[in-house]
Each structure stands twice: as structure tokens, then as C-alpha cells.
Amino acid sequence: MLTLLSYVAIAAQAMTAALTAGQRSMDWFGVCVLACVTALGGGTVRDIVLGHYPLYWVANPYVLLLASGAALLTIALAQFVDRLRWPFLLLDALGLVVFTIIGCNVAMQSGSHPIIVLVSGMVTGIVGGVLRDVLCNDVPLVFRSELYATVSLATAAVYYLGLKAGLNAELVSVAAASFGFAFRVAALIWHWNMPKFVYDKDLR
Amino acid sequence: MLTLLSYVAIAAQAMTAALTAGQRSMDWFGVCVLACVTALGGGTVRDIVLGHYPLYWVANPYVLLLASGAALLTIALAQFVDRLRWPFLLLDALGLVVFTIIGCNVAMQSGSHPIIVLVSGMVTGIVGGVLRDVLCNDVPLVFRSELYATVSLATAAVYYLGLKAGLNAELVSVAAASFGFAFRVAALIWHWNMPKFVYDKDLR
Amino acid sequence: MLTLLSYVAIAAQAMTAALTAGQRSMDWFGVCVLACVTALGGGTVRDIVLGHYPLYWVANPYVLLLASGAALLTIALAQFVDRLRWPFLLLDALGLVVFTIIGCNVAMQSGSHPIIVLVSGMVTGIVGGVLRDVLCNDVPLVFRSELYATVSLATAAVYYLGLKAGLNAELVSVAAASFGFAFRVAALIWHWNMPKFVYDKDLR
Numbered sequence: 001m002l003t004l005l006s007y008v009a010i011a012a013q014a015m016t017a018a019l020t021a022g023q024r025s026m027d028w029f030g031v032c033v034l035a036c037v038t039a040l041g042g043g044t045v046r047d048i049v050l051g052h053y054p055l056y057w058v059a060n061p062y063v064l065l066l067a068s069g070a071a072l073l074t075i076a077l078a079q080f081v082d083r084l085r086w087p088f089l090l091l092d093a094l095g096l097v098v099f100t101i102i103g104c105n106v107a108m109q110s111g112s113h114p115i116i117v118l119v120s121g122m123v124t125g126i127v128g129g130v131l132r133d134v135l136c137n138d139v140p141l142v143f144r145s146e147l148y149a150t151v152s153l154a155t156a157a158v159y160y161l162g163l164k165a166g167l168n169a170e171l172v173s174v175a176a177a178s179f180g181f182a183f184r185v186a187a188l189i190w191h192w193n194m195p196k197f198v199y200d201k202d203l204r
Numbered sequence: 205m206l207t208l209l210s211y212v213a214i215a216a217q218a219m220t221a222a223l224t225a226g227q228r229s230m231d232w233f234g235v236c237v238l239a240c241v242t243a244l245g246g247g248t249v250r251d252i253v254l255g256h257y258p259l260y261w262v263a264n265p266y267v268l269l270l271a272s273g274a275a276l277l278t279i280a281l282a283q284f285v286d287r288l289r290w291p292f293l294l295l296d297a298l299g300l301v302v303f304t305i306i307g308c309n310v311a312m313q314s315g316s317h318p319i320i321v322l323v324s325g326m327v328t329g330i331v332g333g334v335l336r337d338v339l340c341n342d343v344p345l346v347f348r349s350e351l352y353a354t355v356s357l358a359t360a361a362v363y364y365l366g367l368k369a370g371l372n373a374e375l376v377s378v379a380a381a382s383f384g385f386a387f388r389v390a391a392l393i394w395h396w397n398m399p400k401f402v403y404d405k406d407l408r
Numbered sequence: 409m410l411t412l413l414s415y416v417a418i419a420a421q422a423m424t425a426a427l428t429a430g431q432r433s434m435d436w437f438g439v440c441v442l443a444c445v446t447a448l449g450g451g452t453v454r455d456i457v458l459g460h461y462p463l464y465w466v467a468n469p470y471v472l473l474l475a476s477g478a479a480l481l482t483i484a485l486a487q488f489v490d491r492l493r494w495p496f497l498l499l500d501a502l503g504l505v506v507f508t509i510i511g512c513n514v515a516m517q518s519g520s521h522p523i524i525v526l527v528s529g530m531v532t533g534i535v536g537g538v539l540r541d542v543l544c545n546d547v548p549l550v551f552r553s554e555l556y557a558t559v560s561l562a563t564a565a566v567y568y569l570g571l572k573a574g575l576n577a578e579l580v581s582v583a584a585a586s587f588g589f590a591f592r593v594a595a596l597i598w599h600w601n602m603p604k605f606v607y608d609k610d611l612r
Contacts, residue, residue: 021347022403029354030347031401044253049452051461053255061319075401115469130543135334137343139545143429143438150437197439197483199430225551226607233558234551235605248457257459265523279605339538341547 002173006102007066009095013039014067016092017132018074019081024136028075034135035071036064041128046103046120050110089188093151097180100125100152101173104159114160121156122149147187150194155180206377210306211270213299217243218271220296221336222278223285228340232279238339239275240268246332250307250324254314293392297355301384304329304356305377308363318364325360326353351391354398359384410581414510415474417503421447422475424500425540426482427489432544436483442543443479444472450536454511454528458518497596501559505588508533508560509581512567522568529564530557555595558602563588 017038021031040057047055057063074081081088103124107117126142126149133140142148155176162172186192221242225235244261251259261267278285285292307328311321330346330353337344346352359380366376390396425446429439448465455463465471482489489496511532515525534550534557541548550556563584570580594600 018401019403022401024343024347025400025402026343026347027398027400029398030344033347033353048252048456049463049466051463055253055255058253058316058320061317061323064319064323078401078403081403081405112466113469115472116466119469119472134338134542135344135347137341137545139432139434140438140543143432143434143441143543149441194435194437196433196435197426197430197486198433199427199486199489201489222605223607226605228547228551229604229606230547230551231602231604233602234548237551237557252456259457259459262457262520262524265521265527268523268527282605282607285607285609338542339548339551341545 001170002098002102005094005098007063008091009098010039010063010067011070012088012091012095013128014070015074016088017128018071019078020132020136021071022075022078028072031071031075032068034132036067037135038128038132039067039070040064041131042099042124042126043103043128045127045131046106046123049123050107050112050116050120052106052110090185093181093184093188094177096125096148096152096184097155097177099128100155100180101159101176104156108160108163117160118153118156121159122152125149125152125155144196147184147192147194151180151184151187154183205374206302206306206309209298209302211267212295213302214243214267214271215274216292216295216299217332218274219278220292221332222275223282224336224340225275226279226282232276235275235279236272238336239278240271241339242332242336243271243274244268244332245335246303246328246330247307249331249335250310250327253327254311254316254320254324256310256314294389297385297388297392298381300329300352300356300388301359301381303332304359304384305363305380308360312364312367321364322357322360325363326356329353329356329359348400351388351396351398355384355388355391358387409578410506410510410513413502413506415471416499417506418447418471418475419478420496420499420503421536422478423482424496425536426479427486428540428544429479430483430486436480439479439483440476442540443482444475445543446536446540447475447478448472448536449539450507450532450534451511453535453539454514454531457531458515458520458524458528460514460518498593501589501592501596502585504533504556504560504592505563505585507536508563508588509567509584512564516568516571525568526561526564529567530560533557533560533563552604555592555600555602559588559592559595562591 014035017035018031021034026034040063044055047053100121104117104121107120112120129142130140158179159172159176162175163169218239221239222235225238230238244267247260304325308321308325311324316324333346334344362383363376363380366379367373422443425443426439429442434442448471451464455461508529512525512529515528520528537550538548566587567580567584570583571577
């Protein structure tokens with residue numbers, strides 16, 4: 001179930017990455033690379049940081065084809081995409097919470113400290129988007145926009161605490177995912193933002 | 205033979221990186237770092253992704269001196285370099301195909317899936333240039349310019365299929381390298397490009 | 409002692425990173441992430457490159473709280489910070505030499521080649537700042553500004569040669585740190601710079 005949802009999440013993140021690539025006029029190859037980096041980068045960084053080898057896309061390379069295929073499909077369908085803003089945002093929110101929960105699982109399986117479990121969830125959820133923005137030469141959106149990382153952190157906390165409380169694992173997954181999804185959608189609708197830190201002097 | 209060519213490739217990539225660093229007015233140290241990252245970054249990322257330790261430049265640290273030396277030599281010779289555009293481009297094309305073949309070999313030695321063999325070749329061939337462009341605050345050229353990554357992918361495919369067909373390994377190396385080199389030079393001469401994906405709406 | 413100084417160094421680098429984040433109007437979460445990446449990124453890249461697992465912040469996750477706490481404190485105190493330019497620069501210089509010495513130690517414990525010991529020291533000292541600048545969409549300062557990386561390299565060389573000469577390890581640590589600190593402060597006061605390589609033609 002989580003595996004199936006993770007494929008949906010990979011495809012969704014690949015599609016939004018493809019649109020970002022199109023805004024930079026990348027060629028088709030660049031679109032596919034950016035899609036793979038965005039969709040798989042979070043899990044890759046998590047696995048490298050935790051020393052969790054082989055990386056999951058090395059063990060299961062078909063996800064590279066999935067991400068590339070979703071990116072090429074996006075190119076083909078680009079003219080219809082602006083009518084699909086909300087479906088995209090919802091799929092992306094689903095991807096965020098699914099990736100977060102998977103990241104928590106990987107860290108818990110290796111017996112990590114609770115802080116590392118939360119960090120692992122967040123890294124899996126948000127690093128793909130950070131890498132996408134770095135490759136597109138932007139300051140990462142996740143550091144500035146609506147509650148995205150916060151949703152990931154809250155989802156990870158709900159999931160971890162639910163499991164620690166001894167509740168049924170599947171129930172906790174569904175509850176954490178639903179909570180995170182609703183939180184993200186609410187943040188999008190009402191434009192919830194973290195407070196910003198604005199500092200305009202130059203220390204150097 | 206491949207080892208010798210890889211030294212040529214490292215020097216060539218270090219030299220083009222040094223010129224890019226000069227366009228950003230980096231200091232001599234920055235030039236050396238950018239040269240090392242560009243020349244060795246593809247292999248480093250490949251080794252980390254495949255869990256292939258020790259990294260090849262940790263095992264053989266003299267390649268750091270080679271890349272730094274090539275970069276400093278470029279600073280000394282910079283005034284003559286504009287007459288050397290084509291030698292540079294040819295050396296760079298050689299580096300691309302040599303790195304690609306080395307990357308395929310590393311993945312095959314660890315018994316990876318065919319898709320991972322191709323990805324390993326491409327990562328080794330092009331990631332150095334991607335890191336160079338990220339550190340220079342550019343959108344990576346490889347996502348937008350003449351067939352560079354495509355040449356790497358095609359070279360890897362020819363090499364892999366040749367070996368799978370049971371042909372002599374040295375013959376396949378030479379054939380794949382020659383094919384890739386000719387492909388890249390042709391792309392430079394006739395300005396072959398991948399089709400671009402241009403998308404100018406803002407989804408967010 | 410070195411452990412204690414490393415906490416001071418982590419806090420100092422987190423605080424300067426927070427100010428940089430404020431110049432980009434990041435939200436509080438982004439400030440904390442940038443602080444963690446800057447303060448812990450150098451050691452992380454070193455550990456990944458050397459295959460030295462678990463990463464030190466995975467083994468000791470409280471340093472993440474230390475870096476985040478220092479960043480949030482910086483937000484609270486931002487209005488007073490411009491009077492603190494020199495304390496900041498001095499703490500940052502301390503962080504540079506402490507991180508460099510720690511990096512040399514890690515490489516020496518795994519029996520690395522002398523070149524790798526120096527590189528490990530430099531990576532630990534400067535990569536955090538490079539990652540900070542990449543995430544903030546800048547060409548890394550360390551490639552262009554006063555002798556920062558050079559101080560790290562010189563500190564590592566003094567430390568390594570002192571130990572090789574058979575001197576007392578604590579004495580060598582103090583001597584290398586003092587030398588590096590004085591070198592950095594002198595470079596700041598008298599604006600010492602590496603020569604720059606300026607190249608303004610376009611090869612491509």
C-alpha cells in the first residue's frame with residue numbers, strides 16, 4: 001500500500017519538476033534528470049546519510065523509468081496542465097506525507113535516535129525539492145513558502161509518537177498521512193506561512 | 205590504457221573548469237577546487253551512490269594534484285587559450301567518453317542492473333560539469349546545450365551491448381569511445397540539440 | 409577540550425548562517441536548516457567521502473538542536489548583532505581552525521594518505537560555508553574572499569607536520585589552532601587575498 005502510494009508520489013514529484021524544468025527551457029534530457037533528482041533525491045540523501053545501501057533506486061531501477069516517463073508525459077500534456085493546478089498540488093501533498101512516513105520507517109528500522117527519525121522523514125520529504133531548486137538556480141522554495149517542511153515534521157512526529165504509543169502500525173500510517181495531507185491543504189488554502197526572518201545589514 | 209586516458213580526461217576537465225572559474229573571477233584556490241570538483245566529482249558521486257569505497261581519489265590522491273596542476277597551468281597560459289578552442293573541445297569530448305566507459309565498468313564489476321550500468325556511466329561523465337555549474341551559480345549547461353548527456357548515454361549503451369554480445373572487451377572499448385567521440389564532435393559541428401521543453405506559466 | 413570547542417564552533421557557524429538566511433528573507437524553518445547545513449555540512453561531506461559511518465550528527469543528534477537553537481537565538485538578537493561584527497568573525501575563525509583539526513584527526517584515524525589528511529581538514533573547515541552559499545544561490549564566498557581556505561590548509565599542514573615530528577598531540581593542537589586563528593585574523597585586518605584569475609572570454 002505504502003509502496004503503491006510511493007509510486008504515485010514519485011510520479012507526482014516528477015511531473016511538478018518537469019514543469020519547473022520547462023520554465024528554464026531545459027531540453028528533454030534535462031527534464032528527465034531533474035524529474036529523477038526531484039522524485040528520488042530525498043530518499044537518496046537519506047540513504048547516504050544513514051549508510052543504508054544499496055540505495056533504493058539502485059536496488060529497484062525501474063523507478064528511474066517511472067520518473068522519466070512521468071516527466072515526458074508532462075511535456076506531452078503541458079498545454080492542459082494549467083487546468084490541473086489543484087490535482088497537482090494535491091498529488092504533491094500526498095507525495096510529501098508518503099515520503100515522510102517512508103523516511104521515518106527507514107530510520108526506525110536501523111534503530112536510530114528519535115531526532116534522527118524525524119530528520120530522516122523530513123529529508124525524504126523535502127530534499128528532492130531542495131535539489132530541484134538548486135539545479136534550477138533558485139533559493140529553495142521550501143525555505144520560504146507555505147508550511148511545507150513544517151507539514152513534513154508534524155507528520156513525522158505524529159507517526160513516530162503513534163507508533164511509540166503502541167498503536168496499530170497501519171492505523172498510525174493512515175492517521176499520520178491524513179493529518180499531514182489535511183495540514184498541507186489547509187496551509188495552501190489559507191496561505192499559512194512560518195514567520196520570516198528579515199535581516200538587511202551586511203556583516204561582511 | 206584507459207587509466208592513461210582517464211588522466212588526460214581529468215586534466216582536460218580541470219582546464220575547462222579553470223576557465224569557467226576565471227569568468228567568475230575566483231581566486232587561485234577557488235580555481236583549483238573547482239577544477240578538482242569538476243574533474244573528479246562525477247566519479248565521486250558514482251562511488252558514493254554505488255557504495256564503492258574507498259573513493260578513487262581517496263585511494264589515489266595524486267589525481268588531486270593532477271587536476272590542481274592542470275588548473276594552475278591554465279591560469280599561466282590563459283592568454284593563449286582562445287586559440288585553443290577546438291583542442292579543448294576535443295579533449296573534453298574524449299574525457300566525456302572515457303569517464304562514461306569507466307563508470308560503466310565500475311557498475312558492472314559490482315553486478316548492477318543494466319539500467320544502473322547506463323546511469324553509472326552517465327553520472328561519471330556528466331555530474332562533474334553539473335557540480336561546476338552549480339558552484340558557479342548557473343543552471344547546468346548539460347541540461348540545455350548540445351548533445352552532451354545523450355552522447356554519454358549512447359556511449360554507455362554501445363559499450364554495454366557490445367560486452368553483452370560477448371565481443372572482445374578492448375575492441376568494444378575502442379569502438380564505444382570512437383563512436384561517442386565522433387557523435388559529440390558531430391553534435392558540436394552541426395549544433396545538434398535535443399528538443400527543448402518551454403513552459404512559461406507559473407503553477408504556484 | 410576539542411569537543412567543547414567544536415560546540416562553540418557549531419554555534420558560531422550556525423549564527424552566521426542564520427544572518428545569511430535573514431538576508432534572503434527565509435522563514436524560521438529555513439533559517440534552522442541553513443544553520444544545520446552550514447554548521448554540520450563540512451563534517452558530513454568528510455564522513456561520507458571517507459566512508460566514516462555513522463555520521464557524527466547521526467551518532468550525536470543533539471548537535472542539530474544546538475545549531476537550530478543558536479539560529480533561533482540569532483533571530484531573537486538580530487537587532488543587536490551589528491555591534492557584534494568582530495566577536496562573530498573571531499568565533500567564525502575559531503570554528504574554522506577547530507573544524508580543520510577535527511577533520512585531520514578523523515582522516516588520520518583511518519590511516520589516510522597525507523594529502524587526504526589535508527583535504528579532510530579543509531573539507532571539514534570550509535564545505536559548510538560552500539553549501540550555505542549554494543543554498544543561498546551565491547557563488548561560494550570561500551572561492552573569492554580573504555584567505556579562508558588557505559588558513560584551513562595551512563592549519564592542517566602545521567597540525568599534520570607537528571604530529572609527524574612526534575611532538576605532543578595537545579601541544580600541536582594548540583599551536584596549530586593558534587597559528588591558524590592568528591593567520592585568519594591578520595588576513596581579515598589587512599585584507600589579505602589570494603591572487604584572482606580573471607578570464608573574460610567565452611570559450612563556448
